[in-house]
Amino acid sequence: MCGIAGVLALPGVDVPESVLQAMARAIEHRGPDGEGRYRNGPLAMVQRRLAIIDLVTGDQPLHGASGRVLIANAEIYNHIEWRRVLSEVEFRTGSDCEVPLHLFDRDGVDFARGLRGMYAIALYDPESQRLFLSRDPFGIKPLYIAETPLGLAFASEPQALIAAGLVAPEVDEQVRTEFLQCQFTTGKQTIYRGIERVLPGETLTVHNGRIVERRRRDALPERDTSNWDEEEALEKLDAALMDSVRIHERSDVPYGLFLSGGVDSSAVLAAMARIDQHPVRAYTVGFDVEGARDERHHAAVVAKAAGAEHVEVSFGRDDFWRVLPRVAAAMDDPAADYATLPTYRLAEVARDSIKVVLSGEGGDELFAGYGRYRRYLRHRLLGGGRLRRHGSFDGLGVLKATIGSWREGLNAAELAAGLGSRSKLQQAQAADIADWLPNDLLTKLDRCLMIHGIEGRVPFLDTHVADVGFRLPDDLKLRDKRGKYLLRHWLRRELPEADAFSRKRGFTVPVGAWIADQGSTLGPLVAASPALDGWTEPGRVRRLFERAERKKEGFAAWTLLFYALWHRRHIEGVGVEDLSVEATLRA
Numbered sequence: 001m002c003g004i005a006g007v008l009a010l011p012g013v014d015v016p017e018s019v020l021q022a023m024a025r026a027i028e029h030r031g032p033d034g035e036g037r038y039r040n041g042p043l044a045m046v047q048r049r050l051a052i053i054d055l056v057t058g059d060q061p062l063h064g065a066s067g068r069v070l071i072a073n074a075e076i077y078n079h080i081e082w083r084r085v086l087s088e089v090e091f092r093t094g095s096d097c098e099v100p101l102h103l104f105d106r107d108g109v110d111f112a113r114g115l116r117g118m119y120a121i122a123l124y125d126p127e128s129q130r131l132f133l134s135r136d137p138f139g140i141k142p143l144y145i146a147e148t149p150l151g152l153a154f155a156s157e158p159q160a161l162i163a164a165g166l167v168a169p170e171v172d173e174q175v176r177t178e179f180l181q182c183q184f185t186t187g188k189q190t191i192y193r194g195i196e197r198v199l200p201g202e203t204l205t206v207h208n209g210r211i212v213e214r215r216r217r218d219a220l221p222e223r224d225t226s227n228w229d230e231e232e233a234l235e236k237l238d239a240a241l242m243d244s245v246r247i248h249e250r251s252d253v254p255y256g257l258f259l260s261g262g263v264d265s266s267a268v269l270a271a272m273a274r275i276d277q278h279p280v281r282a283y284t285v286g287f288d289v290e291g292a293r294d295e296r297h298h299a300a301v302v303a304k305a306a307g308a309e310h311v312e313v314s315f316g317r318d319d320f321w322r323v324l325p326r327v328a329a330a331m332d333d334p335a336a337d338y339a340t341l342p343t344y345r346l347a348e349v350a351r352d353s354i355k356v357v358l359s360g361e362g363g364d365e366l367f368a369g370y371g372r373y374r375r376y377l378r379h380r381l382l383g384g385g386r387l388r389r390h391g392s393f394d395g396l397g398v399l400k401a402t403i404g405s406w407r408e409g410l411n412a413a414e415l416a417a418g419l420g421s422r423s424k425l426q427q428a429q430a431a432d433i434a435d436w437l438p439n440d441l442l443t444k445l446d447r448c449l450m451i452h453g454i455e456g457r458v459p460f461l462d463t464h465v466a467d468v469g470f471r472l473p474d475d476l477k478l479r480d481k482r483g484k485y486l487l488r489h490w491l492r493r494e495l496p497e498a499d500a501f502s503r504k505r506g507f508t509v510p511v512g513a514w515i516a517d518q519g520s521t522l523g524p525l526v527a528a529s530p531a532l533d534g535w536t537e538p539g540r541v542r543r544l545f546e547r548a549e550r551k552k553e554g555f556a557a558w559t560l561l562f563y564a565l566w567h568r569r570h571i572e573g574v575g576v577e578d579l580s581v582e583a584t585l586r587a
Contacts, residue, residue, distance in 0.1 A: 003030030004071045004122055005155035006045025008131045010209035013150055015044040019164045026160035030450045036060045040126050047071040064101040067126050072097045073141050073156050074119030077247040131206040137219035138461040139200030139438030146195050151209030158195045159332040167194045169571045178406045181391025183336040184440035186409030200438050224421050226471045233476055236468045237490055244462040245271035255356035256281035261299035264360030270494040273306040280308040283350050285342040288316035289510050305497035313349050315342050320514050325576040325584050328565035330451040335440045336562045338509040347452040361441050362460035365432050366469035367484040368477035376428045392556050398540045425474045512554020519545035525585040526560050531567030
């Protein structure tokens with residue numbers, strides 16, 4: 001696991017060494033264990049390594065007998081199985097990332113179609129001078145591109161493209177509005193003008209410094225909803241989940257689990273406990289504030305029942321103000337999800353003991369755990385028909401005007417999700433899997449862990465698990481006004497102490513109360529921030545912070561505060577990591 005970056009130049013253009021050096025420095029935190037570079041003709045690229053598998057011979061770039069070369073930010077979990085299939089190939093290393101090189105020899109541009117894992121791969125063929133960029137089908141690992149005067153540039157993080165001077169740090173106003181209303185952004189276009197995401201499952205072919213072909217592998221099965229009965233479905237879920245957790249545990253370094261005590265992370269723990277011969281190291285965060293939901297007690301019960309070593313991590317008011325600027329700096333592709341805060345704090349503690357952590361992301365999307373799915377299924381007159389009907393700033397009078405429709409990206413995702421013979425529930429799940437999952441949840445996990453040199457793994461987001469979970473009949477997902485019915489059934493059987501059929505407790509961070517305490521100071525600072533200049537009503541921004549103890553006002557205030565700090569770091573170029581929130585806003 002690591003960070004990658006590079007440029008395939010336009011004809012007659014040379015890539016300056018200073019560009020490669022700047023990109024390498026910008027992604028150094030993603031790979032503290034070493035650096036590899038490659039130059040050949042029009043291509044220059046760099047990789048920073050976080051060593052997880054094949055600690056001795058796994059340094060990149062990796063070279064194939066055909067002359068092709070590869071760098072990757074990847075874990076290919078089925079590399080052992082592929083080595084057996086490719087028995088005639090003489091492998092040069094023990095690296096899981098060598099497999100795609102040989103699959104390209106066999107399958108060409110479709111080399112990634114049979115991979116199980118998370119990956120952002122850059123594979124270069126010197127003979128044709130073509131570069132192939134590929135991203136895993138769920139978008140677990142990030143990959144960004146920009147068409148620049150030098151050629152097609154790519155990187156694991158947008159800030160590498162900006163640090164190298166390839167793209168100016170300018171905000172796209174349309175995307176900014178979407179971000180404010182949704183807390184994340186959708187589709188290819190990022191919040192930066194000129195920087196795009198490689199979409200989940202895409203493989204791009206680049207020649208002469210420009211994209212010449214796009215292919216895409218869907219994360220979700222093409223087959224219709226299954227006709228399995230409950231027992232048959234339970235057997236298939238057990239086989240798929242156990243197999244996924246087993247291969248996700250393949251590592252040459254210590255690993256652990258982030259345990260919230262909810263259904264998803266408890267299910268991963270139950271599977272790990274069945275497989276592992278030693279106690280699982282499980283980390284749980286809790287909030288030291290009166291009235292906040294605290295999962296530590298329930299998680300401790302679950303951990304004890306599974307024989308896990310449980311580590312409790314506290315998160316209080318001081319942690320919030322200390323961590324917030326660091327999170328804004330880490331989240332260069334912004335997501336104003338306040339769950340970034342405890343995720344960052346957990347990684348901060350876990351890095352002293354482990355380099356790999358498993359997590360439960362994806363369970364809600366694949367097994368229909370969100371309450372919004374039930375609302376989506378209602379008749380339109382009863383509020384159904386859209387996953388997100390209202391934006392965070394609707395009715396607050398804070399924004400002077402919205403630029404276009406902030407729902408355009410969401411509408412496009414919902415339209416695409418409705419293609420084929422999917423049920424209405426599956427359409428809602430597919431829409432979330434297309435955007436909310438990769439551009440909020442997985443971006444949060446990637447940035448908050450990689451900044452601490454930890455790799456995050458998500459066993460639910462495996463194509464074999466998706467082939468079972470997504471295809472379940474609706475009544476094996478939603479039953480008795482609860483989601484994830486079959487997964488709960490499995491967890492109750494495997495780990496009764498998890499209390500799988502209890503009401504979803506949810507995961508909330510008391511940011512509104514903390515912001516309200518500082519509202520009279522923060523409101524004027526945020527209102528005067530260059531980030532908000534010209535498109536907000538300053539008086540209403542100040543009043544918003546004064547009323548941050550209210551749910552809607554508090555969430556809007558949090559979003560503006562996060563955005564102002566993010567803008568300071570990534571647009572204005574102010575180093576915020578070691579400053580207080582107030583000092584950052586005043587800088």
